Structures are given as structure tokens and as C-alpha cells.
Amino acid sequence: MIEVQDLRKRYGHLEAIKGITFSSNVDVLTIVGRNGAGKTTLMRILSTQLAPTSGHAKVNGYDVVKEARKVRDIVCSIPQEAKPAGMASPFEHVVMYLTARGMTFKEAGESARRSLKEVGLWEFKDKPCDELSGGMKRKVFVAMALASEAEVVFLDEPTTGLDPLSRMEVWSIVKNLKAQVVLTTHYMEEAGELSKEIVLMHQGRVIVSGTASSLLKPLEGKVRVEGYEEGFKVGRSKIAYLDKERARDLVGDGYVIKPISLDDLFVLYGLQEN
Numbered sequence: 001m002i003e004v005q006d007l008r009k010r011y012g013h014l015e016a017i018k019g020i021t022f023s024s025n026v027d028v029l030t031i032v033g034r035n036g037a038g039k040t041t042l043m044r045i046l047s048t049q050l051a052p053t054s055g056h057a058k059v060n061g062y063d064v065v066k067e068a069r070k071v072r073d074i075v076c077s078i079p080q081e082a083k084p085a086g087m088a089s090p091f092e093h094v095v096m097y098l099t100a101r102g103m104t105f106k107e108a109g110e111s112a113r114r115s116l117k118e119v120g121l122w123e124f125k126d127k128p129c130d131e132l133s134g135g136m137k138r139k140v141f142v143a144m145a146l147a148s149e150a151e152v153v154f155l156d157e158p159t160t161g162l163d164p165l166s167r168m169e170v171w172s173i174v175k176n177l178k179a180q181v182v183l184t185t186h187y188m189e190e191a192g193e194l195s196k197e198i199v200l201m202h203q204g205r206v207i208v209s210g211t212a213s214s215l216l217k218p219l220e221g222k223v224r225v226e227g228y229e230e231g232f233k234v235g236r237s238k239i240a241y242l243d244k245e246r247a248r249d250l251v252g253d254g255y256v257i258k259p260i261s262l263d264d265l266f267v268l269y270g271l272q273e274n
Contacts, residue, residue, distance in 0.1 A: 001025045002046065002152075002182060007055035009041050016041045018204035019055065026196035028174065028181045032188065032262075033201035034271060039184040040080060040156055042201070046182065047077035047154045059152055060180075076150035078141045080157045080184075086130030090121050090140045093129065097144045108147075115147035118173060120166075134161040142170055146177065155183040159190060188262035198262075202271050212262060219260045219268060223247045226256035232267050239267055 002024045009017040017038045031039045044050035046057055048068040056063065062070045084093055091112055098108035116122045119139045129137055138161050145153050155174070159167040171193055174181055185191055191198055192212045199209040208215060222241040225231070228250075231240030241264070242250075247257050265271075 001058070001060055002029060002180075003056075003058040004042075004046075005056045007042070007045065007057055008053045009038075009045060009050070010053045016204050017045070017052070020201075020204070020206045022199060022206055022209055024197050024199070024209075026180075028183070028194045029197050029199065030191040030195040031182070031184045031199045031201060032186075032191050032265075034266070036203070037201040038204040039201055043077070043154050043156050043182070043184060044079070047075055048072055049077065049079075074151040075154060076145050076148035076152075076179075077154040078145050078156065078158065080160070082141050084129035084132075084137050084140050087128050089124075089126045089128060090116055090132075090136075090143065091125040093140050094144050094147050098147055101148060111147040111149070112143070115143040118146060119143045120169060135163055135166050138162060139166065139170070142173060146173055150179055153177060153179045153181050155181060157184055157186065159185070159187065188265070192262045200265055200269065200271075202269075207269050207271070208265075215265055216260060216262070216268075219264060222260060224258045224260060224264060225250060226258070228255060234267060241268075 005021050006019050007017055008015065008019050031042065033039050041050065045052050046059060046064060048064050048071050051065060058064065059071050060074055064071050094112035094115060095108045098111055099105060116125050119142050121136065121139055121143060124132060124136065129140060142158060145155065159170050162170065171190065174194055195212060197209060198212060198215060200207045219241055221243060223244055225240045225242050225247055226237060228238055228240035231238040250257065
């Protein structure tokens with residue numbers, strides 16, 4: 001259970017989190033938003049890596065400030081900027097992480113073997129991480145999260161740098177984690193594939209939250225028409241949302257017509273740059 005009440009975080013004159021409130025008890029919660037929305041700041045607060053300026057947040061009933069040690073005992077956090085130590089192998093990374101969490105070397109070795117096999121890294125288990133591709137390095141951290149057996153797993157952009165097939169493999173792993181997962185992503189397809197609930201942030205505020213279908217309900221029965229004379233300005237073009245019947249009349253007139261996707265949330269809720 002994630003509970004956030006009037007949470008704020010200020011860096012000098014910059015307020016990165018502006019009094020957000022929400023709660024969620026779903027298996028997979030995804031936080032989306034443009035760069036600078038406050039997603040990573042929120043993840044760092046929830047995982048006790050960063051203290052809020054004011055407000056409250058709880059993870060499975062534990063206050064992230066007053067009961068930070070208890071929170072750390074039940075969570076696993078893989079930050080966006082995490083990089084493996086070059087000479088250490090994937091197996092060594094997972095084992096070191098698990099022993100630091102309190103497992104014996106025997107338990108850690110067994111868990112490392114299972115998780116590395118599941119993420120497709122077992123054949124590279126003894127290879128120095130600085131010889132791995134960027135996508136494989138990211139998978140090392142996914143293996144660490146998988147092996148942690150934490151109650152809540154925080155994943156900040158877990159599939160950045162992965163090819164499409166590897167991304168789908170990670171999706172499968174996330175779906176089968178025996179933990180509540182809180183993740184951020186810039187891939188809206190990923191949010192739709194994994195999420196039971198989506199929180200949309202913008203400039204430090206929560207704009208809206210809900211299931212993918214509920215968030216897109218205002219666009220039900222419509223399609224996106226790019227290049228239409230009247231609509232929302234996105235860069236140098238315009239986007240309109242028209243009923244399918246009306247859009248059929250535009251076929252062949254040079255417009256680009258696409259089905260609705262979660263990408264349209266940014267336009268629907270006015271988060272595009274003008």
C-alpha cells in the first residue's frame with residue numbers, strides 16, 4: 001500500500017513536488033509524466049533515499065521518515081542512474097546485493113542463479129559487467145530486484161536502453177514479481193501493458209490517476225487526426241480527436257489518422273508544449 005498525503009519537496013527556490021496526495025494498493029502502479037514532472041523525486045522519497053520537505057508518505061503502513069529503517073527492510077529500489085561496477089560479474093552483483101540485505105551466501109547464490117536465468121543472463125553470469133551491452137547491464141539490476149524478495153519494488157525506468165524483445169522479457173518478469181511494483185517509464189506502451197493503475201504527474205503535481213481505460217474514457221469512440229486545422233497544438237502541428245465516422249470522411253485528404261493510445265493523455269490533459 002502506497003499512501004501519499006500533501007507531499008512536498010523543495011530544492012532551494014525550486015519546488016519539485018507540490019503537495020501531492022494519492023493512495024494505491026494495486027500490484028503494479030506506474031508513474032508517468034514528462035521530464036521534470038517529479039517522478040524520480042517521488043520514487044526517491046518513497047524508497048527513503050530522500051527526505052520530503054513536508055507532508056507524509058507511507059509504504060505498507062510504515063512512515064518513510066519516522067520508520068525509514070522498517071521501510072528499507074521491505075523495499076527494493078533500482079534507481080534510473082544505477083550502473084554496475086565494471087569488473088564485477090552479474091552473479092557477483094546479485095550475490096553482494098542479497099548478502100547486504102541479510103541473506104546467507106548459500107541463499108544468495110541460489111537466488112542469484114534463479115533470477116539470472118529468468119532474465120536471460122545466466123550464460124553471462126561470470127562476465128565482467130563493463131563487457132556487457134547497455135541493455136544487459138540494465139538487466140543485472142532487474143535480476144537484483146527479482147531476487148530480493150522485497151514486499152515493494154521501486155523501478156525507475158527499468159527498460160531504458162533495452163531492445164524490444166528484452167523489454168517484453170522484463171515486462172513478463174515484472175508481471176510475475178511477488179511484490180507490489182511501483183515504476184516510472186517514458187514508454188506509454190509499457191505503462192499500458194503493466195499497470196493496474198497510472199498516476200500522471202506534471203510539474204510536481206498529480207494531474208489525474210486511474211486505470212488506463214478510465215483515463216482514456218473521454219476519448220472513447222474517437223481517433224487521433226494529425227494535421228487537422230482545428231485542434232491542440234503540438235510542436236508545429238495540430239492534433240484533433242474526432243469521432244470515427246467523421247474521420248472516415250478525411251481519409252485520402254493528407255491527414256494522418258491513428259487509434260487512441262496512452263500517449264494521448266499528454267495532449268488530453270494539456271501537458272504538451274505550445
